[in-house]
Amino acid sequence: MTTDDDALQLGGARFTSRLFTGTGKFAANAQIPKMLAASGSQMITVALRRIDALAKQENILEYIPKTVTLLPNTSGARTAEQAVRIARIAREAGCGDFIKIEVITDMKHLMPDNWETLKATENLAKEGFVVLPYVLPDLPLAKRLENAGAAAVMPLGAPIGTNRGLETKPLIELLIENCTVPIVVDAGIGRPSQAAAAMEMGADAVLVNTAIATAADPETMGRAFDLAVKAGRMAYLARLAEESSLARASSPLTGFLDD
Amino acid sequence: MNLIRLIPAKGSGQDIDYPGYSPIFLVCKPLAFPFEGKRLFFWGDEYMDIFVNGMQEAVPVRTIIELVAHKGLEADSLVVELNQRIIKQELWPETRLQAGDKLELLNFVGGG
Numbered sequence: 001m002t003t004d005d006d007a008l009q010l011g012g013a014r015f016t017s018r019l020f021t022g023t024g025k026f027a028a029n030a031q032i033p034k035m036l037a038a039s040g041s042q043m044i045t046v047a048l049r050r051i052d053a054l055a056k057q058e059n060i061l062e063y064i065p066k067t068v069t070l071l072p073n074t075s076g077a078r079t080a081e082q083a084v085r086i087a088r089i090a091r092e093a094g095c096g097d098f099i100k101i102e103v104i105t106d107m108k109h110l111m112p113d114n115w116e117t118l119k120a121t122e123n124l125a126k127e128g129f130v131v132l133p134y135v136l137p138d139l140p141l142a143k144r145l146e147n148a149g150a151a152a153v154m155p156l157g158a159p160i161g162t163n164r165g166l167e168t169k170p171l172i173e174l175l176i177e178n179c180t181v182p183i184v185v186d187a188g189i190g191r192p193s194q195a196a197a198a199m200e201m202g203a204d205a206v207l208v209n210t211a212i213a214t215a216a217d218p219e220t221m222g223r224a225f226d227l228a229v230k231a232g233r234m235a236y237l238a239r240l241a242e243e244s245s246l247a248r249a250s251s252p253l254t255g256f257l258d259d
Numbered sequence: 260m261n262l263i264r265l266i267p268a269k270g271s272g273q274d275i276d277y278p279g280y281s282p283i284f285l286v287c288k289p290l291a292f293p294f295e296g297k298r299l300f301f302w303g304d305e306y307m308d309i310f311v312n313g314m315q316e317a318v319p320v321r322t323i324i325e326l327v328a329h330k331g332l333e334a335d336s337l338v339v340e341l342n343q344r345i346i347k348q349e350l351w352p353e354t355r356l357q358a359g360d361k362l363e364l365l366n367f368v369g370g371g
Contacts, residue, residue, distance in 0.1 A: 022371030029369070047370025050312040050363065051332065059336030060367050075370050085343065089365065092345035093338045160371070187371075209371030 006237065008182060008204055011098060011130030011151050013069060017042045018199065019229045020071065020184065021222070022209025023060055025161075031218050032063040039222030043069045045100055045209065048086055048093075049076065071132065073100040080119035087124050099124060100154065100186075101133040110160045114141050118148060125149025134186050137171035139178055146181050153179060154186035154207065157198065161210045163190025166197055176202040192221075192228030199232025200240065310361045324351040326362070338365040 008015040021041040023032055036044065044064055051057070064070065072090035077083035080103065087099040101124070103116040117133045118141060124131045130151045135141060137155035145153050155172050158164035165188060166172065175183050182204035189195050190211045198206050208225055215221035306317040311326075320326045323339055323346055339346045340363040346354050356362075 023369040024371040026369060032369075045371055046367045048338070048365050049368045051337065051366050053330065053332075057333050057336060057366065059333075060369055061336065072367070073370055089338060089340060089345055092347070093367070095367075207371075213369075213371075 006233065010132075010182060015042045015069075015205070016040075017226065017229075018205040018233055019195070019225055020044070020186075020205055020207040021212060022207065023047075023064070023213075024209050025213040026218060029058055029060055029063045031213075032060075033065060034219045035212060035222040036065060036068055038219045039212070039226045041068070041222070041226070043071050043098070045071045045073050045207070046095070047073050047075050048090055069098060070095045071098045071100050073102045073134075074120070075102045075104070077101075077103045077120075078105050078113075078116075079103065080116040080123065083116070083120035084123050087120075087129055088127075091129070097128060098130045098132065101131060112136055112156065114138060118144055121145050121150050122148040132184065137168045137175055139171075139174045142175045142179050146179055150181055152182040152184050152204070154184040156187035157185050157194070158188025158190075160187045162188055163211055164188055165190055165194035169197075169201070172198075172203065173201055192224045195225055196228040196232035196235075199229050200235045202236050205229075307356065307358045309356055309358065312362070312364055318356075321355055322352055323354045323356065323362075326356065327351065327364075330364070332364065336366045338367075339363070340365065 008018055017040045019039055019041045020043040021035065021039060022045040024047070026032055046060060061070070072087070072095045074083035074086040077086055083101050083103050087101070090099065091097060101117050101120045103113045103120060104110055105113045105116070112134050114135050117135055121131050121133045125148055131149065132152045132154050133145050133150050134154045134156065135145070142153045142155070153175060155168065155175055157172070158167040166185070167188065172183065172185060184205040184207055185198040185203045186207040189198065189206055189208050195206045195208060206229060212218050212221045212225060306319050308315060308317055310316070318326060318329055320329050323341065327334055327337065334348060339351065341354065342361050
């Protein structure tokens with residue numbers, strides 16, 4: 001199997017790239033379309049905020065090609081009700097049916113509030129949204145999200161913006177083994193090698209924002225992540241060879257010189 | 260007399276209330292002419308108290324499209340929610356505002 005016939009199906013759409021990206025923290029919005037072209041990413045997050053009357057208004061949507069699926073997030077929401085409201089606004093505003101539910105009540109560590117996220121997922125799935133909840137990796141919760149109609153589950157690898165990689169790896173592995181919906185590792189991935197590791201262990205996609213947006217060269221970093229995600233996915237499909245605690249020679253140990 | 264009272268002396272620190280509830284100023288017409296953040300008033304229009312993005316404001320507008328223009332905002336990227344209902348852009352000219360309305364003026368920004 002090659003990665004070409006290995007598209008990710010999500011919400012009735014088909015994604016040949018398993019790298020989802022974000023629009024936050026770029027030094028300039030003009031970097032976004034270049035990053036998208038270089039990374040091949042077909043899904044990108046945006047946020048909704050009150051206008052800042054003092055700042056120069058720029059329409060971030062103008063920097064995102066129409067071929068790329070918008071994934072508005074509900075950042076800023078502290079309750080399920082607020083997340084639902086933001087989701088409805090985003091859809092009304094023409095952003096489509098995809099929604100990343102992000103409910104954060106812990107403003108110090110920015111941990112997603114799994115309980116509020118579940119409530120929002122239940123409501124939005126009923127309203128026909130393609131719901132991608134961002135959560136702490138917790139298997140019983142993930143099963144509840146699945147039952148509630150989530151299109152995918154997006155566990156964090158490490159806290160938002162930390163670039164610390166797959167600190168929650170064993171917990172994410174439980175989700176991958178036991179969930180039927182796609183598992184998208186969101187938050188914390190700081191390096192292409194970490195994205196590759198997530199894909200090798202069977203994640204269906206990764207969502208990377210900070211690591212790309214705040215790299216010295218976001219365009220090239222986007223390309224690096226694309227390659228890493230493809231390599232990791234290919235390795236997963238090829239089935240990794242087993243680990244062994246004892247050394248096993250790769251070359252025959254007999255039939256040479258003094259034998 | 261009262262017209263003059265509306266105009267604070269520069270650096271006076273005197274804060275002028277909008278004239279919405281004053282019987283004298285109910286008949287005053289505002290003109291879009293900034294004067295130390297205040298406006299001059301002429302006969303005719305009313306100011307109305309509404310909440311924009313959580314802040315109470317007195318605005319000399321009757322519809323959403325007038326509010327957008329009044330605030331000097333570009334329409335294209337703007338999302339308007341009136342009392343928790345999205346108002347599509349094509350309805351902005353005909354959507355009248357009432358005192359006490361709660362408006363959210365939103366736009367899409369970068370986010371992860």
